[in-house]
Amino acid sequence: MATWRDLAMPSKREVWRELRGLRTGVAGPAQATAQRRAVFVAALEQAQQFTEAAESAGPATRPVQIFYALSQFGRAIAAASGLLGQDKWRLKGHGIGTRNLDATQGLGLVEVVPTAKGSFPTVARAMGAEPLEAQNPLTLGELWPLIPEAQTVPLEGASGLPAMHFAPGGLIHRGDEMWCRISLYPIPREVRVKSETDRKAVDSFLANYPSLRGWSHTPDAPETVLWHDRGNGPAEELEVFLPSVLALPVDTDAGRLEALKRSTLYRGPSDAYAFPALGSMDGPVHPLLAWWAVLFGLSILARYEPASWAEIIDIDNSSAANAAEHLLDQAIVVVPHMALMAIKDVSGR
Numbered sequence: 001m002a003t004w005r006d007l008a009m010p011s012k013r014e015v016w017r018e019l020r021g022l023r024t025g026v027a028g029p030a031q032a033t034a035q036r037r038a039v040f041v042a043a044l045e046q047a048q049q050f051t052e053a054a055e056s057a058g059p060a061t062r063p064v065q066i067f068y069a070l071s072q073f074g075r076a077i078a079a080a081s082g083l084l085g086q087d088k089w090r091l092k093g094h095g096i097g098t099r100n101l102d103a104t105q106g107l108g109l110v111e112v113v114p115t116a117k118g119s120f121p122t123v124a125r126a127m128g129a130e131p132l133e134a135q136n137p138l139t140l141g142e143l144w145p146l147i148p149e150a151q152t153v154p155l156e157g158a159s160g161l162p163a164m165h166f167a168p169g170g171l172i173h174r175g176d177e178m179w180c181r182i183s184l185y186p187i188p189r190e191v192r193v194k195s196e197t198d199r200k201a202v203d204s205f206l207a208n209y210p211s212l213r214g215w216s217h218t219p220d221a222p223e224t225v226l227w228h229d230r231g232n233g234p235a236e237e238l239e240v241f242l243p244s245v246l247a248l249p250v251d252t253d254a255g256r257l258e259a260l261k262r263s264t265l266y267r268g269p270s271d272a273y274a275f276p277a278l279g280s281m282d283g284p285v286h287p288l289l290a291w292w293a294v295l296f297g298l299s300i301l302a303r304y305e306p307a308s309w310a311e312i313i314d315i316d317n318s319s320a321a322n323a324a325e326h327l328l329d330q331a332i333v334v335v336p337h338m339a340l341m342a343i344k345d346v347s348g349r
Helices: 004-008 012-025 034-056 064-080 120-128 140-146 148-152 189-195 201-206 254-258 287-304 306-312 321-347
Strands: 096-101 109-113 163-174 177-188 226-228 236-243 270-274
Touching: 012 321, 034 236, 034 321, 064 120, 064 287, 064 321, 096 287, 109 140, 109 287, 120 287, 140 148, 140 287, 148 254, 148 321, 163 254, 177 189, 177 287, 189 201, 189 236, 189 306, 236 254, 287 321
Parallel strands: none
Antiparallel strands: 096 109, 163 177, 163 270, 177 236, 226 236
């Protein structure tokens, strides 16, 4: 069922029309430097052909094709970025590896391991994002909830910190203080259950999200937790308040705009999320890096462990098959859109 958010997103056709327009219309280094332009144009062409191949393929090979589409998008992003000088924009090596490819104990236990050098951390730097911590293994189960589209068909056993939709409301003022009202979803149900006996449970959970630093339950009653009932599912909605630097009198929309600056904009100017930090990171995970890590892990399984991958995607017998199919279907749509936004962002720096 399509949501209002889905209806607000551009169609695949619109995304690809704009991407193709960048082949002659990109600004920045990919326009000014012949070598960068050549790589930029060729990478976008390969990214489109890999994506079209993935769309025509079944789940047995789709992870390989859509990951290589993303890899070529990464080359285009690096070539267009004003943050990478000299030859640092030329991507070499994956910059990420895998461990524990034996998926018989569950797809969520397969590990990816970022490294300090290579394409993965270089694309992060090209976007001005913090790379994932090198040599810190992350399971697919930890990474899966970081992809908003994957949350609607969750992977069994996934237990990582979720990307939370960040919905800013209005401002409230108490004395000289101003606060922005924020609704967050999904909060794992176990956080609410634990908070009934441990008043620090919500504090500990939200401490993982850098964009929420300084939050309060309510300015009037700091110990009050404002849960909103979302039915009997495995997740909850929580209302919190972020401190504002605004002062009265203030425009009615100013608080929402101020709050959005604290969030990570995912697929549009109002598609706001709170992403967690992982390991020793200071800032939140960039969503393109979450997609990259998951698709890399799936592509390695499909290429090098084809019998194991065939069992995982067996829709009649595998509890992971539906989640994997759903994520790969979403990747066809989401990856090009995210790449388009990243290219437009970095080329304007």
